[in-house]
Amino acid sequence: MGVVVLAMLGSLAVLAVAGPLWWGHAADRPDPSAVLQGPTGRHPLGTDHLGRDLLARLLASTWPSLLPAVAATLLGAAAGITLGALTAVVGGRARRLLGAFVNLLLAFPALLIAMFFAALFGAGARGAVFALAVACAPGFARLTQTLAAGVAGTDFMVAARVLGLRRHRLLLRHVLPHVAEPLLLNVTVAVGSALVVLSGLSFLGLGAQSPSYDWGLLLSQGLERVYTEPLPAVAPGIAIVYAGVAFQLLGEVLAKTATRHAAPRHAEEPAPPPAPAGRRPASPDHVLEVEDLRVALPAGDRTIRPVRGVSLALRRGEMVGLVGESGSGKSLTALALADLLPDGARATWNAHWFLGADVGSLTRGERHRQLATGMAMVFQNPASAFNPALRIETQLTEAVRAHHGTPRDQAVEQALVQLRRVALPGERRLLRSRPFQLSGGQRQRVAIAAASMLRPDLVIADEPTTALDVTVQRQIMDLLRRLRRDDATAILFISHDIALVADTCDRVLVMYGGTIVESLPARRLADGARHPYTRMLVASVLDLTADRDGTPPTVEGPPPDAAGTDPGCPFLDRCPQRMDRCAVEGPVPTLLAPGHEVACWRPLPLAAPPGQPETEEAET
Numbered sequence: 001m002g003v004v005v006l007a008m009l010g011s012l013a014v015l016a017v018a019g020p021l022w023w024g025h026a027a028d029r030p031d032p033s034a035v036l037q038g039p040t041g042r043h044p045l046g047t048d049h050l051g052r053d054l055l056a057r058l059l060a061s062t063w064p065s066l067l068p069a070v071a072a073t074l075l076g077a078a079a080g081i082t083l084g085a086l087t088a089v090v091g092g093r094a095r096r097l098l099g100a101f102v103n104l105l106l107a108f109p110a111l112l113i114a115m116f117f118a119a120l121f122g123a124g125a126r127g128a129v130f131a132l133a134v135a136c137a138p139g140f141a142r143l144t145q146t147l148a149a150g151v152a153g154t155d156f157m158v159a160a161r162v163l164g165l166r167r168h169r170l171l172l173r174h175v176l177p178h179v180a181e182p183l184l185l186n187v188t189v190a191v192g193s194a195l196v197v198l199s200g201l202s203f204l205g206l207g208a209q210s211p212s213y214d215w216g217l218l219l220s221q222g223l224e225r226v227y228t229e230p231l232p233a234v235a236p237g238i239a240i241v242y243a244g245v246a247f248q249l250l251g252e253v254l255a256k257t258a259t260r261h262a263a264p265r266h267a268e269e270p271a272p273p274p275a276p277a278g279r280r281p282a283s284p285d286h287v288l289e290v291e292d293l294r295v296a297l298p299a300g301d302r303t304i305r306p307v308r309g310v311s312l313a314l315r316r317g318e319m320v321g322l323v324g325e326s327g328s329g330k331s332l333t334a335l336a337l338a339d340l341l342p343d344g345a346r347a348t349w350n351a352h353w354f355l356g357a358d359v360g361s362l363t364r365g366e367r368h369r370q371l372a373t374g375m376a377m378v379f380q381n382p383a384s385a386f387n388p389a390l391r392i393e394t395q396l397t398e399a400v401r402a403h404h405g406t407p408r409d410q411a412v413e414q415a416l417v418q419l420r421r422v423a424l425p426g427e428r429r430l431l432r433s434r435p436f437q438l439s440g441g442q443r444q445r446v447a448i449a450a451a452s453m454l455r456p457d458l459v460i461a462d463e464p465t466t467a468l469d470v471t472v473q474r475q476i477m478d479l480l481r482r483l484r485r486d487d488a489t490a491i492l493f494i495s496h497d498i499a500l501v502a503d504t505c506d507r508v509l510v511m512y513g514g515t516i517v518e519s520l521p522a523r524r525l526a527d528g529a530r531h532p533y534t535r536m537l538v539a540s541v542l543d544l545t546a547d548r549d550g551t552p553p554t555v556e557g558p559p560p561d562a563a564g565t566d567p568g569c570p571f572l573d574r575c576p577q578r579m580d581r582c583a584v585e586g587p588v589p590t591l592l593a594p595g596h597e598v599a600c601w602r603p604l605p606l607a608a609p610p611g612q613p614e615t616e617e618a619e620t
């Protein structure tokens with residue numbers, strides 16, 4: 001197809017350049033003796049009303065026909081794509097405004113807009129070009145908006161936001177390359193349509209003005225006598241179709257090759273990754289502290305409160321598990337901590353400290369930078385956490401390049417070091433790969449390598465092993481453990497898999513109905529849990545040491561009210577221990593033993609060894 005396109009476009013280019021030189025003179029020479037002739041040996045397409053040779057005019061007008069169509073399409077596409085792509089990276093209100101503006105423009109038919117602006121700008125080729133650009137921009141904006149919307153909520157965009165990339169970088173690196181293929185196709189196809197519209201404008205007397213002429217004008221002149229001499233009208237029509245098909249095929253060829261050259265090449269010199277300096281938590285121990293974190297979300301005509309007063313703290317090098325059934329608010333808690341809540345969601349807190357900085361008092365830019373360099377996220381689905389259009393190299397290196405100004409060569413070498421750390425062989429070949437060329441396990445290892453690139457103080461891993469098989473799960477857990485051991489990185493490990501959490505974490509936070517109902521050392525989970533929900537959760541997993549199939553644990557009974565307005569305990573309806581007080585007063589977390597807190601008015605007694613009565617004192 002490439003060869004065919006090359007031949008077609010080459011012939012058009014030759015005609016465009018050589019046409020005026022070779023046939024320009026014949027095209028403009030009137031011949032009163034040969035007015036309005038049909039096709040003859042001397043004039044294969046006949047002559048016009050001044051006796052000028054129509055074939056010469058057709059060939060000589062290649063350039064003035066193609067140039068305005070290409071120029072109008074490029075101008076319109078540039079304006080429309082910029083407008084549409086902005087919607088993927090701006091905030092909620094600006095996005096709605098931009099959307100409304102595009103809708104307004106689209107409310108008018110493109111041809112009407114083109115005619116209106118052509119009349120406004122004045123009849124002539126230049127006016128027609130601008131008019132057509134204005135007319136086709138909204139279509140490109142809508143297309144880009146739709147394509148970009150598909151990208152905006154993806155994990156790789158969230159991941160890129162976690163890295164704190166600026167809007168223009170998000171736009172250029174992640175949104176545009178991802179939507180480039182259909183856009184390129186549409187731009188080139190639109191050149192063909194632009195040719196037709198320009199012909200229409202010329203036909204209406206709003207395009208090329210005599211004595212200049214283009215295929216559109218020749219077509220309209222030919223149409224006047226199409227019933228007696230069809231060739232003078234058919235020939236410019238064929239020229240328009242030929243050029244249109246050439247551009248359409250060009251679109252397809254370009255679309256196939258567009259994403260192959262997105263990433264730069266890397267250099268050879270190895271260099272150790274420098275550790276970022278100058279970040280110190282206020283308490284040397286705590287990386288993150290949050291108190292009474294709440295998240296409210298609009299859901300239809302009401303507001304839901306999926307997170308209702310979460311307090312937690314993570315020490316340097318500590319691995320803390322966050323467990324709870326589906327919908328308990330684990331992911332929203334993580335997203336609120338990373339300042340990545342979806343549009344419309346609102347987070348509030350009493351205190352929120354990250355690396356010694358009061359997050360609430362930072363400016364937006366400072367907050368993004370602090371979170372981007374100090375925190376990394378590993379998502380559940382490694383397939384969607386990467387931008388499929390970009391090479392692994394680009395995705396691994398862009399954060400250090402953006403935040404630390406690391407030169408590309410050095411960033412690439414850091415990426416190689418990180419890939420070796422996560423035990424991925426053939427790391428140079430891997431850097432040149434695209435995400436779809438890797439297996440699920442490889443992708444998750446690359447995700448951990450990417451998370452380690454900035455040497456973050458905290459990694460939030462949101463169900464990083466759920467989509468993987470058991471063997472790969474173990475390898476990924478080993479990597480997370482190594483990350484925490486080697487770099488003293490704190491890890492918040494979100495999972496349904498309480499057996500895995502009990503096995504790998506230091507502490508476990510049990511979430512229910514948007515609150516943390518119990519916090520205890522992981523080794524105490526099997527026999528030391530005191531909250532009825534934790535006990536039921538543990539009981540729902542038959543054996544904490546058994547092999548896991550990734551099925552989330554289930555607890556019988558209705559889930560808590562999503563609105564979160566009931567005053568009592570969220571576990572009330574499912575609790576076998578409930579008392580009258582539980583319905584009217586939410587339980588406050590109470591310290592039962594060092595490192596063990598329970599939010600329950602009537603915590604269960606400790607499970608006793610077989611043959612002995614249950615006791616409350618054993619632990620304390």
Ligand SMILES: Nc1ncnc2c1ncn2[C@@H]1O[C@H](COP(=O)(O)OP(=O)(O)OP(=O)(O)O)[C@@H](O)[C@H]1O
Pocket residue numbers: 297298299306324325326327328329330331332333342496562
């Ligand atoms: N963007 C959103 N808009 C409306 N409701 C949402 C949104 N995101 C989450 N929710 C709701 O908030 C509640 C908590 O969601 P969240 O994803 O934090 O739960 P989770 O504990 O992480 O669940 P899972 O383990 O299934 O991921 C759920 O009821 C969910 O339906």
